[in-house]
Amino acid sequence: MTGWLVIAGLGPGADALVTPEVVTALAEATDLVGYLPYVRRVAARPGLTRHESDNRDELARARHALEMAMEGRRVAIVSSGDPGVFAMAAAVFEAVETGPMAWRGLDVRVLPGVTAMLAAAALAGAPLGHDFCAINLSDNLKPWSTVERRLRLAVEADFAIAIYNPRSAARPEGMSRALALLREACEPGRVLVFARAVSTPEEAVRVVALADAAAEMADMRTVVLVGSSATRVIAREGAPFVYTPRAAPA
Amino acid sequence: MTGWLVIAGLGPGADALVTPEVVTALAEATDLVGYLPYVRRVAARPGLTRHESDNRDELARARHALEMAMEGRRVAIVSSGDPGVFAMAAAVFEAVETGPMAWRGLDVRVLPGVTAMLAAAALAGAPLGHDFCAINLSDNLKPWSTVERRLRLAVEADFAIAIYNPRSAARPEGMSRALALLREACEPGRVLVFARAVSTPEEAVRVVALADAAAEMADMRTVVLVGSSATRVIAREGAPFVYTPRAAPA
Numbered sequence: 001m002t003g004w005l006v007i008a009g010l011g012p013g014a015d016a017l018v019t020p021e022v023v024t025a026l027a028e029a030t031d032l033v034g035y036l037p038y039v040r041r042v043a044a045r046p047g048l049t050r051h052e053s054d055n056r057d058e059l060a061r062a063r064h065a066l067e068m069a070m071e072g073r074r075v076a077i078v079s080s081g082d083p084g085v086f087a088m089a090a091a092v093f094e095a096v097e098t099g100p101m102a103w104r105g106l107d108v109r110v111l112p113g114v115t116a117m118l119a120a121a122a123l124a125g126a127p128l129g130h131d132f133c134a135i136n137l138s139d140n141l142k143p144w145s146t147v148e149r150r151l152r153l154a155v156e157a158d159f160a161i162a163i164y165n166p167r168s169a170a171r172p173e174g175m176s177r178a179l180a181l182l183r184e185a186c187e188p189g190r191v192l193v194f195a196r197a198v199s200t201p202e203e204a205v206r207v208v209a210l211a212d213a214a215a216e217m218a219d220m221r222t223v224v225l226v227g228s229s230a231t232r233v234i235a236r237e238g239a240p241f242v243y244t245p246r247a248a249p250a
Numbered sequence: 251m252t253g254w255l256v257i258a259g260l261g262p263g264a265d266a267l268v269t270p271e272v273v274t275a276l277a278e279a280t281d282l283v284g285y286l287p288y289v290r291r292v293a294a295r296p297g298l299t300r301h302e303s304d305n306r307d308e309l310a311r312a313r314h315a316l317e318m319a320m321e322g323r324r325v326a327i328v329s330s331g332d333p334g335v336f337a338m339a340a341a342v343f344e345a346v347e348t349g350p351m352a353w354r355g356l357d358v359r360v361l362p363g364v365t366a367m368l369a370a371a372a373l374a375g376a377p378l379g380h381d382f383c384a385i386n387l388s389d390n391l392k393p394w395s396t397v398e399r400r401l402r403l404a405v406e407a408d409f410a411i412a413i414y415n416p417r418s419a420a421r422p423e424g425m426s427r428a429l430a431l432l433r434e435a436c437e438p439g440r441v442l443v444f445a446r447a448v449s450t451p452e453e454a455v456r457v458v459a460l461a462d463a464a465a466e467m468a469d470m471r472t473v474v475l476v477g478s479s480a481t482r483v484i485a486r487e488g489a490p491f492v493y494t495p496r497a498a499p500a
Binding site: 011014015016017018019020021024058082083084085086091092093094096097104105108109110111113114115118119121122123125126127128129130131132133134135136141142143146149153154156157158159232234236237241243244245246247248249 | 266268269270308334339340343347355359361363364368372375377379382383384393396399403406482484486487494
């Protein structure tokens with residue numbers, strides 16, 4: 001048997017947002033590797049061994065998956081959203097680069113998915129309809145000063161900003177600090193979208209002005225979209241539409 | 251019949267990258283609206299009227315779709331990739347905001363998809379594995395000075411950069427100018443990925459150092475990924491893996 005490793009994106013939550021490419025790979029896999037809640041999204045079946053882990057030590061998880069693929073197993077690492085965006089794909093390639101040369105000959109493929117910011121944006125309207133950036137607020141892997149510098153430059157560039165991992169139990173203060181920085185740099189009416197658990201039964205979306213935003217509106221399952229200076233809110237019955245016009249003024 | 255309007259993302263090209271949510275909506279639609287090559291990706295069937303257009307006047311196309319939905323038709327606007335990223339969703343909401351108040355009461359939904367940069371990144375490895383931004387290089391809807399300012403700030407922030415619409419027949423010089431700017435701001439070894447027509451039979455990916463990059467490597471079907479200063483290339487037989495490490499140095 002020739003082994004392979006796919007790093008598969010399960011999308012934000014709903015089965016209707018998982019690509020057929022990922023479904024096919026999961027059906028052919030012998031081993032499933034990933035953070036427990038993501039592994040649990042894939043139905044058990046005979047011939048499929050699940051290797052559940054916590055959300056730490058991604059590099060060890062990647063190495064384990066690569067070792068199994070070298071042994072001829074068909075391994076799927078599952079990530080929420082897209083595996084290339086603040087998820088497992090980068091960890092796998094880091095493990096490949098620092099691992100045995102033989103790992104470079106493996107069949108390793110990344111299977112893209114619908115990442116959280118795109119699902120959140122779709123739910124709100126089209127807040128990422130013009131130039132935008134994505135920033136991981138976790139300072140687990142970078143100093144907070146880097147996060148702050150990037151937020152300031154993103155505002156200066158007038159990007160819409162998708163904030164991933166806005167708040168975790170270990171680092172509850174990041175989102176408060178980010179809001180304080182945004183309040184210095186942006187007008188009080190700047191539009192924010194807090195989108196939680198999009199496409200799941202727990203889905204909740206909240207559109208607020210920066211002046212009314214609070215860090216408590218975000219948790220581990222939330223992505224926060226910060227509009228550019230041009231982002232608009234269309235009032236209507238029910239949730240408003242939020243969008244960023246395609247054209248930027250001169 | 252109650253009308254609705256969905257703005258559906260067809261992904262980068264392959265059917266295996268179209269979400270089941272989009273497939274279901276297309277099966278229920280009475281009218282299909284979009285740029286001709288995207289409309290042609292959806293199989294003809296009785297009961298489905300196709301409204302093909304060129305790639306200009308997105309606002310007129312959006313208004314036409316909204317009018318049909320108001321008449322009770324089930325309308326799907328199709329975009330390549332994700333409809334919220336440099337595609338039709340923003341045009342629809344612009345049409346809603348500037349149109350009759352009754353349009354705000356319509357059932358309008360955006361169905362997310364796998365956008366070009368995510369498919370391109372997956373093919374190359376994980377070049378967007380750390381903070382990144384997406385910039386539309388077309389100066390159709392914004393002045394070139396804005397494009398330049400954003401590119402400079404993106405390099406200063408050390409984002410990886412996804413460049414959409416790098417080169418069109420009408421504006422062939424944008425990519426040359428962008429490369430000239432990057433050569434001023436970045437080291438010559440900066441990694442670039444030119445990914446063309448990802449997931450289609452015409453798929454081609456090219457990994458080059460900034461010093462060796464040429465505008466001619468991009469066309470209308472290409473997305474260009476510019477690595478951050480930390481982006482790595484793993485040499486191997488065949489195409490190299492490209493990735494941006496999760497951790498940023500202090």
